Amino acid sequence: MSAVLKPVPDVFADASVHSAPTALAVNPHPQRKDWFDPAPARPTLEAERRYRKERLAVAFRLFAQFGFDYGLAGHITARDPERLDHFWVNPLGIHFSQIKVSDLLLVNAAGEIVVGEGPLNRAAFAIHAALHEVRPDVVAAAHTHSTYGKAWSALGRKLDPLTQDACVFYGDHGLFDDFSGVVLETDEGFRIGKALGQHKAVILKNHGILTAGPSVESAAWWYIALENACQAQLLAEAAGTPSPISPEVAALTHSQIGRPGGAEHAFQSLYDIVVRQQPEVLQ
Secondary structure, eight states: OOOOOOOOOOGSSSSSSSSSOOOOOOOSSSOOTTSSOOOOOOOSSHHHHHHHHHHHHHHHHHHHHHHHOOTTTOOEEEOSSTTTTTTOOOOTTSSSSGOOOGOOOEOOOTOOOOEEEEOHHHHHHHHHHHHHHHHHOEEEEEHHHHHHHHHHHHHHHHHOOOGGGGGGOOOOOOEEOOOSSSOSHHHHHHHHHHTTTTSSSSTTTTEEEEEEEHHHHHHHHHHHHHHHHHHHHHHHHHHSSOOOHHHHHHHHHHHHHHHHHHHHHHHHHHHHHHHOGGGGGOO
Protein backbone atom coordinates (compact mmCIF):
# COMPACT_ATOMS: atom_id res chain seq x y z
CA MET A 1 0.00 0.00 0.00
CA SER A 2 1.38 3.35 -0.97
CA ALA A 3 1.74 6.00 1.70
CA VAL A 4 -0.78 8.79 1.81
CA LEU A 5 1.01 12.14 1.72
CA LYS A 6 -0.68 14.83 3.73
CA PRO A 7 -0.46 18.38 2.47
CA VAL A 8 2.03 20.60 4.32
CA PRO A 9 0.20 23.50 5.94
CA ASP A 10 1.10 26.90 4.58
CA VAL A 11 2.23 28.60 7.79
CA PHE A 12 2.78 31.83 5.91
CA ALA A 13 -0.87 31.94 4.95
CA ASP A 14 -1.70 32.69 8.59
CA ALA A 15 -1.17 36.38 9.18
CA SER A 16 -0.59 35.67 12.90
CA VAL A 17 2.72 34.01 12.03
CA HIS A 18 4.15 37.24 10.65
CA SER A 19 5.71 39.61 13.19
CA ALA A 20 4.85 43.24 12.90
CA PRO A 21 7.56 45.23 11.14
CA THR A 22 9.81 47.08 13.56
CA ALA A 23 10.53 50.71 12.85
CA LEU A 24 14.21 51.49 12.48
CA ALA A 25 15.40 53.38 15.54
CA VAL A 26 17.54 56.08 14.00
CA ASN A 27 19.75 58.23 16.19
CA PRO A 28 18.36 61.75 15.79
CA HIS A 29 21.84 63.17 16.28
CA PRO A 30 24.34 60.89 14.46
CA GLN A 31 27.86 61.14 15.79
CA ARG A 32 31.25 59.51 15.43
CA LYS A 33 32.57 57.40 18.27
CA ASP A 34 35.93 55.78 17.68
CA TRP A 35 37.81 53.22 19.73
CA PHE A 36 40.61 55.68 20.38
CA ASP A 37 38.37 58.33 21.96
CA PRO A 38 39.35 59.00 25.60
CA ALA A 39 37.07 57.61 28.28
CA PRO A 40 35.06 60.13 30.31
CA ALA A 41 36.66 61.16 33.59
CA ARG A 42 35.24 59.83 36.85
CA PRO A 43 33.31 62.50 38.83
CA THR A 44 35.26 62.28 42.12
CA LEU A 45 38.67 61.21 43.39
CA GLU A 46 37.06 58.36 45.31
CA ALA A 47 35.29 57.17 42.16
CA GLU A 48 38.60 57.32 40.25
CA ARG A 49 40.36 55.41 43.04
CA ARG A 50 37.74 52.69 42.99
CA TYR A 51 37.89 52.53 39.19
CA ARG A 52 41.65 52.03 39.19
CA LYS A 53 41.54 49.43 41.95
CA GLU A 54 38.86 47.39 40.20
CA ARG A 55 40.83 47.33 36.96
CA LEU A 56 44.01 46.51 38.86
CA ALA A 57 42.43 43.51 40.61
CA VAL A 58 41.00 42.23 37.32
CA ALA A 59 44.37 42.74 35.59
CA PHE A 60 45.95 40.27 38.01
CA ARG A 61 43.30 37.68 37.25
CA LEU A 62 43.83 38.20 33.53
CA PHE A 63 47.57 37.77 33.98
CA ALA A 64 46.90 34.47 35.74
CA GLN A 65 44.75 33.34 32.81
CA PHE A 66 47.52 34.25 30.37
CA GLY A 67 50.08 32.33 32.47
CA PHE A 68 52.00 35.37 33.74
CA ASP A 69 51.99 34.03 37.30
CA TYR A 70 55.34 32.31 37.75
CA GLY A 71 56.26 31.88 41.42
CA LEU A 72 56.14 34.98 43.60
CA ALA A 73 57.46 37.25 40.85
CA GLY A 74 55.28 39.87 39.24
CA HIS A 75 53.52 43.06 40.13
CA ILE A 76 51.23 45.69 38.65
CA THR A 77 50.88 49.10 40.26
CA ALA A 78 48.34 51.90 39.99
CA ARG A 79 49.07 55.43 41.17
CA ASP A 80 46.56 56.75 43.70
CA PRO A 81 44.64 59.68 42.15
CA GLU A 82 44.78 61.76 45.35
CA ARG A 83 48.07 60.80 47.02
CA LEU A 84 50.15 61.01 43.89
CA ASP A 85 53.35 59.64 45.49
CA HIS A 86 51.44 56.53 46.67
CA PHE A 87 50.52 53.51 44.57
CA TRP A 88 48.31 50.42 44.86
CA VAL A 89 49.98 47.04 44.40
CA ASN A 90 49.39 43.35 45.02
CA PRO A 91 50.51 41.81 48.32
CA LEU A 92 53.22 39.16 48.14
CA GLY A 93 51.97 35.59 48.41
CA ILE A 94 48.40 35.84 47.06
CA HIS A 95 48.10 34.12 43.70
CA PHE A 96 47.10 36.42 40.87
CA SER A 97 43.99 34.33 40.23
CA GLN A 98 42.70 35.00 43.76
CA ILE A 99 43.33 38.73 44.15
CA LYS A 100 40.34 40.92 45.04
CA VAL A 101 40.03 44.69 45.31
CA SER A 102 40.17 44.43 49.10
CA ASP A 103 43.54 42.63 48.96
CA LEU A 104 45.38 45.54 47.33
CA LEU A 105 47.98 47.49 49.28
CA LEU A 106 48.50 51.24 49.25
CA VAL A 107 52.21 52.01 49.57
CA ASN A 108 53.86 55.38 50.16
CA ALA A 109 57.12 56.76 48.75
CA ALA A 110 59.07 55.27 51.66
CA GLY A 111 57.83 51.74 50.94
CA GLU A 112 55.49 51.72 53.93
CA ILE A 113 52.07 50.07 53.74
CA VAL A 114 49.42 52.73 54.33
CA VAL A 115 46.38 50.57 53.58
CA GLY A 116 46.25 46.77 53.74
CA GLU A 117 48.08 43.97 55.51
CA GLY A 118 50.97 42.97 53.28
CA PRO A 119 53.64 41.72 53.03
CA LEU A 120 55.03 43.92 50.26
CA ASN A 121 57.23 42.62 47.46
CA ARG A 122 60.39 44.74 47.89
CA ALA A 123 61.34 44.32 44.25
CA ALA A 124 57.94 45.70 43.29
CA PHE A 125 58.56 48.79 45.41
CA ALA A 126 62.14 49.29 44.17
CA ILE A 127 61.10 49.23 40.52
CA HIS A 128 57.73 50.91 40.62
CA ALA A 129 58.46 53.67 43.13
CA ALA A 130 61.22 54.94 40.86
CA LEU A 131 59.10 54.64 37.72
CA HIS A 132 56.18 56.50 39.25
CA GLU A 133 58.55 59.24 40.40
CA VAL A 134 60.37 59.82 37.12
CA ARG A 135 57.23 59.44 34.97
CA PRO A 136 54.42 61.52 36.50
CA ASP A 137 52.33 60.76 33.41
CA VAL A 138 52.37 57.04 34.23
CA VAL A 139 49.35 55.80 36.15
CA ALA A 140 50.21 52.11 36.00
CA ALA A 141 53.16 49.81 35.34
CA ALA A 142 53.28 46.03 34.91
CA HIS A 143 56.10 43.49 35.20
CA THR A 144 56.08 39.72 35.58
CA HIS A 145 58.37 36.84 34.66
CA SER A 146 56.31 35.68 31.69
CA THR A 147 57.88 32.96 29.55
CA TYR A 148 58.29 34.63 26.16
CA GLY A 149 59.28 37.97 27.66
CA LYS A 150 62.03 36.25 29.62
CA ALA A 151 63.18 34.27 26.60
CA TRP A 152 63.32 37.36 24.39
CA SER A 153 65.08 39.40 27.07
CA ALA A 154 67.95 36.90 27.05
CA LEU A 155 68.80 38.02 23.51
CA GLY A 156 69.53 41.53 24.76
CA ARG A 157 67.93 43.43 21.90
CA LYS A 158 64.77 45.27 20.98
CA LEU A 159 61.91 43.79 18.98
CA ASP A 160 61.62 44.21 15.23
CA PRO A 161 58.42 45.35 13.46
CA LEU A 162 57.58 41.92 12.09
CA THR A 163 53.80 42.22 12.30
CA GLN A 164 51.10 44.84 12.54
CA ASP A 165 50.64 44.03 16.23
CA ALA A 166 54.36 44.43 16.93
CA CYS A 167 54.22 47.94 15.46
CA VAL A 168 52.46 49.06 18.66
CA PHE A 169 55.99 49.06 20.12
CA TYR A 170 57.90 50.35 17.09
CA GLY A 171 60.26 53.08 18.30
CA ASP A 172 58.34 52.94 21.56
CA HIS A 173 60.25 50.53 23.78
CA GLY A 174 63.65 50.67 25.43
CA LEU A 175 66.33 48.20 26.49
CA PHE A 176 67.81 47.89 29.98
CA ASP A 177 70.97 45.83 29.50
CA ASP A 178 72.50 46.00 32.97
CA PHE A 179 71.09 43.06 34.93
CA SER A 180 72.72 42.83 38.37
CA GLY A 181 70.44 40.51 40.32
CA VAL A 182 67.07 40.95 42.00
CA VAL A 183 66.06 44.62 42.06
CA LEU A 184 65.89 45.57 45.73
CA GLU A 185 67.13 49.16 45.66
CA THR A 186 65.40 52.13 44.09
CA ASP A 187 68.60 53.29 42.38
CA GLU A 188 68.29 50.39 39.96
CA GLY A 189 64.62 51.27 39.58
CA PHE A 190 65.72 54.74 38.46
CA ARG A 191 68.10 53.21 35.92
CA ILE A 192 65.25 51.09 34.58
CA GLY A 193 63.18 54.26 34.41
CA LYS A 194 65.94 55.92 32.39
CA ALA A 195 65.96 52.99 29.95
CA LEU A 196 62.17 53.21 29.68
CA GLY A 197 62.41 56.90 28.86
CA GLN A 198 59.15 58.23 27.44
CA HIS A 199 58.26 54.86 25.94
CA LYS A 200 55.45 52.48 26.85
CA ALA A 201 57.71 49.45 27.42
CA VAL A 202 61.23 48.28 28.17
CA ILE A 203 63.04 44.97 27.66
CA LEU A 204 64.93 44.05 30.84
CA LYS A 205 67.90 41.97 29.64
CA ASN A 206 68.05 38.53 31.29
CA HIS A 207 65.00 39.45 33.34
CA GLY A 208 61.80 40.02 31.37
CA ILE A 209 59.58 42.83 30.14
CA LEU A 210 57.85 45.85 31.67
CA THR A 211 55.11 48.15 30.41
CA ALA A 212 53.81 51.51 31.62
CA GLY A 213 50.82 53.59 30.65
CA PRO A 214 48.44 56.43 31.49
CA SER A 215 45.87 53.95 32.82
CA VAL A 216 45.73 50.50 34.37
CA GLU A 217 44.02 49.24 31.24
CA SER A 218 46.73 50.44 28.85
CA ALA A 219 49.65 49.17 30.96
CA ALA A 220 48.03 45.76 31.40
CA TRP A 221 46.98 45.34 27.77
CA TRP A 222 50.36 46.50 26.48
CA TYR A 223 51.99 43.85 28.67
CA ILE A 224 49.78 41.18 27.10
CA ALA A 225 50.58 42.59 23.65
CA LEU A 226 54.33 42.80 24.31
CA GLU A 227 54.47 39.20 25.51
CA ASN A 228 52.62 38.22 22.33
CA ALA A 229 55.07 40.18 20.18
CA CYS A 230 58.01 38.45 21.89
CA GLN A 231 56.40 35.07 21.23
CA ALA A 232 55.73 35.90 17.59
CA GLN A 233 59.31 37.02 16.90
CA LEU A 234 60.79 34.00 18.67
CA LEU A 235 58.62 31.72 16.53
CA ALA A 236 59.42 33.61 13.33
CA GLU A 237 63.18 33.49 13.94
CA ALA A 238 63.00 29.80 14.84
CA ALA A 239 61.23 29.11 11.55
CA GLY A 240 63.54 31.11 9.29
CA THR A 241 64.61 34.64 8.46
CA PRO A 242 61.74 37.06 9.10
CA SER A 243 61.07 39.97 6.75
CA PRO A 244 60.37 43.10 8.80
CA ILE A 245 57.95 45.88 7.92
CA SER A 246 59.69 48.92 6.43
CA PRO A 247 60.48 51.77 8.88
CA GLU A 248 58.09 54.15 7.13
CA VAL A 249 55.14 51.74 7.26
CA ALA A 250 56.01 50.63 10.80
CA ALA A 251 56.03 54.25 11.98
CA LEU A 252 52.70 54.90 10.28
CA THR A 253 51.17 51.77 11.80
CA HIS A 254 52.45 52.77 15.25
CA SER A 255 50.75 56.14 14.88
CA GLN A 256 47.50 54.34 14.05
CA ILE A 257 47.42 51.64 16.74
CA GLY A 258 49.96 52.68 19.36
CA ARG A 259 47.77 55.06 21.34
CA PRO A 260 46.24 54.19 24.74
CA GLY A 261 42.63 54.22 23.50
CA GLY A 262 42.87 50.97 21.62
CA ALA A 263 44.64 49.28 24.52
CA GLU A 264 41.97 50.45 26.95
CA HIS A 265 39.14 49.10 24.79
CA ALA A 266 40.96 45.79 24.33
CA PHE A 267 41.41 45.48 28.08
CA GLN A 268 37.79 46.43 28.78
CA SER A 269 36.50 43.60 26.60
CA LEU A 270 38.45 41.13 28.77
CA TYR A 271 37.54 42.96 31.99
CA ASP A 272 33.84 42.46 31.28
CA ILE A 273 34.30 38.70 30.93
CA VAL A 274 36.26 38.36 34.19
CA VAL A 275 33.76 40.43 36.19
CA ARG A 276 30.85 38.43 34.78
CA GLN A 277 32.49 35.07 35.52
CA GLN A 278 34.26 36.01 38.78
CA PRO A 279 32.21 38.78 40.41
CA GLU A 280 34.00 38.32 43.76
CA VAL A 281 37.05 40.04 42.24
CA LEU A 282 35.37 43.39 42.97
CA GLN A 283 34.94 42.66 46.68
